[in-house]
Amino acid sequence: MRYLLISICFIFFGCASFPKKNNFVVTPVTSNINNPYFANPDQDYIYKANIEVYDNAFGGIFIVKKIGDQHHRIVFTTEMGNKLFDFTFNKDDFTVNYILDDLNKKILINVLKKDFKVLITEHLTAEKNYAIADEIIKKTSLDNKTYYYFESPEITKIIRANSHKEKVRFLFTDLNDNIAQQIEIIHSNIKLKINLKSITK
Amino acid sequence: MRKLVYILFFTVFATQAQTPMNSTEAMTLKSKVKALATTTKTISSDFVQYKHLDFLDNDIETSGKLAFKAPDLVKWEYVAPFKYSVLFKDETLFINDEGNKSNVDIGSNKMFKQLNKLIISSVKGDMFDEVEFTIEYFHKDQNSLVYFSPRDKKFAKYIQAFHITFNSKGDVIEVKMLEPSQDYTKIVFSNKVLNQTLDNAIFTN
Numbered sequence: 362m363r364y365l366l367i368s369i370c371f372i373f374f375g376c377a378s379f380p381k382k383n384n385f386v387v388t389p390v391t392s393n394i395n396n397p398y399f400a401n402p403d404q405d406y407i408y409k410a411n412i413e414v415y416d417n418a419f420g421g422i423f424i425v426k427k428i429g430d431q432h433h434r435i436v437f438t439t440e441m442g443n444k445l446f447d448f449t450f451n452k453d454d455f456t457v458n459y460i461l462d463d464l465n466k467k468i469l470i471n472v473l474k475k476d477f478k479v480l481i482t483e484h485l486t487a488e489k490n491y492a493i494a495d496e497i498i499k500k501t502s503l504d505n506k507t508y509y510y511f512e513s514p515e516i517t518k519i520i521r522a523n524s525h526k527e528k529v530r531f532l533f534t535d536l537n538d539n540i541a542q543q544i545e546i547i548h549s550n551i552k553l554k555i556n557l558k559s560i561t562k
Numbered sequence: 563m564r565k566l567v568y569i570l571f572f573t574v575f576a577t578q579a580q581t582p583m584n585s586t587e588a589m590t591l592k593s594k595v596k597a598l599a600t601t602t603k604t605i606s607s608d609f610v611q612y613k614h615l616d617f618l619d620n621d622i623e624t625s626g627k628l629a630f631k632a633p634d635l636v637k638w639e640y641v642a643p644f645k646y647s648v649l650f651k652d653e654t655l656f657i658n659d660e661g662n663k664s665n666v667d668i669g670s671n672k673m674f675k676q677l678n679k680l681i682i683s684s685v686k687g688d689m690f691d692e693v694e695f696t697i698e699y700f701h702k703d704q705n706s707l708v709y710f711s712p713r714d715k716k717f718a719k720y721i722q723a724f725h726i727t728f729n730s731k732g733d734v735i736e737v738k739m740l741e742p743s744q745d746y747t748k749i750v751f752s753n754k755v756l757n758q759t760l761d762n763a764i765f766t767n
Contacts, residue, residue: 405618409644411659420646420659426617434617440624440646441638442613442739442747443720459743560643562620 379509379522385491385498394485394499394510397539402427408544408557410437415552421445423557425481433481448474450481472553476546479503479519479531485510580707583699591699591706592690594732599688605630607754611640614746621748628751630685634678635765649767650678656767663767676717680724687726687734695724705729718742 380387399406406425411418424436432451438444447458455474485508487499496517499510511518519531527549535542546555583591606629613622626640626647639647649656655666655678683689687708690697695710711723719742727736733756738748 403619405620405622407622411662418659418662418664420657422613422622424615424618424622428617436615438613440640440644441648442611444741444743444745447743558644 378524379507379526380489380491380498380500382525383493385493388490388492388497390487390490390499393487394501394516396483396485396510396516398516398533398541398544399425399427399433399481400483401539402429404540405561406540407559407561409560410558411556413552413554413556422560427481431483435477435481446473448477450478472548472551475504475506476529476531476555479508479521480544580700580702583701583706587701588699591708591728591732595687595728596690598732599686601757602630602686603632603757604760605685605754605756606758606760607751609752610750612748612750614748616743616745628685629760629764630682631760631765634682636678636681636685637765638681647767649765650681651765658767665767684724684726684737685734687728687732689724689726702727705735 404427408423408425409420410423411420420440422438422440424434424438426434428434428449428451432449434447434449436444436447444459444461446460446464449456449458455478457470460470482503485499485501485503487501487510489500491498491500491509496511496513499512501508501510506521507523509520509522510516511520515533515536517533517536519533520527521529529549530545530547532545532547533541533543534545540559540561542559544555544557546553546557548554607627608625609628610623610625613624615622624640624644625642626638628639629635629637634650636650637647639645645658645660647658649658653667657664657666680689689695689710694714695712697711698709700707700709706728708726708728709723710726712718712721721739722742723740725736725738725740726734727738729735733754734751735754736748736750738746740746
């Protein structure tokens with residue numbers, strides 16, 4: 362009987378929605394989401410990157426440039442300058458301009474595409490608003506996935522979650538003049554962690 | 563009209579800065595570089611690397627030090643704006659990424675083997691292999707400029723050409739690696755010292 366109760370408890374809590382599980386308090390929607398971190402077309406955004414994927418770790422240089430409205434170029438090179446991949450995001454279009462043969466795997470490209478689209482998307486509609494301590498949390502959708510933007514008041518964290526569980530976490534720290542000096546992208550369902558450290562001048 | 567004359571003048575002037583060598587001049591340069599390369603036992607140099615991507619406002623600048631010891635020890639060490647080094651030693655590529663150390667067995671990896679060979683030969687400038695490259699020779703100001711274009715189609719997908727600039731002594735002062743997209747990586751050497759005794763401790767990770 363006790364086990365049954367515990368099991369029921371687990372099922373109950375396990376099924377609780379993501380906001381409920383995290384004790385978010387519903388508040389009225391007052392404003393939409395504005396992500397400023399890759400929004401300046403006059404800025405070359407350059408990051409030293411470290412990627413841990415399963416038991417491999419490798420580094421490189423991660424480059425983002427806003428070419429126009431909802432139009433970005435994202436390139437990853439080795440430290441010695443060899444291009445590993447080169448992507449273009451233009452509104453809903455996505456183009457692989459170049460990718461090293463060894464990395465040319467559909468599943469990998471899709472994961473990167475989804476992650477990077479979050480980094481560069483500037484304007485999103487807040488569908489619901491929550492609060493926890495002094496943070497405001499805005500719920501939104503991007504390409505049919507649910508995201509929670511944590512603002513205090515700058516965006517410090519973005520979480521992609523299904524209805525119950527966190528899938529990917531984006532952390533923005535050391536915020537300075539609309540540039541996030543440190544960005545971490547941590548996946549919880551696959552062993553993938555991307556660490557970006559700004560070397561922008 | 564005056565504008566046109568100016569433009570013509572500058573075009574002629576600009577093209578004159580880089581003129582093709584005749585075959586005798588090319589042969590002379592080739593033997594000078596080869597002679598210097600065979601007597602080069604060690605190299606130590608500072609370098610600045612410029613990564614040019616057409617869509618960026620500015621090239622990405624990184625800088626560091628290079629050490630080479632014959633026959634095949636090479637260490638590239640980036641110092642700014644981050645610390646990162648690669649050491650080619652005993653068929654292994656040792657990487658030190660801001661303290662995180664890892665290594666790659668080159669012996670089993672054909673591409674790394676080729677890369678290692680190319681790095682050594684481009685540092686010394688000794689890439690005059692007509693089987694592997696189409697080679698073109700130019701005068702450029704007081705220096706010589708040589709284009710090495712890989713004949714191997716698979717390799718040419720990564721690097722369309724190496725443009726190496728030699729000073730009057732036949733020593734490499736600049737290496738430019740051109741991608742098919744016309745983006746490039748340019749490495750400019752400074753404070754280059756040849757044949758100075760280099761401690762083995764430099765070639766540790």
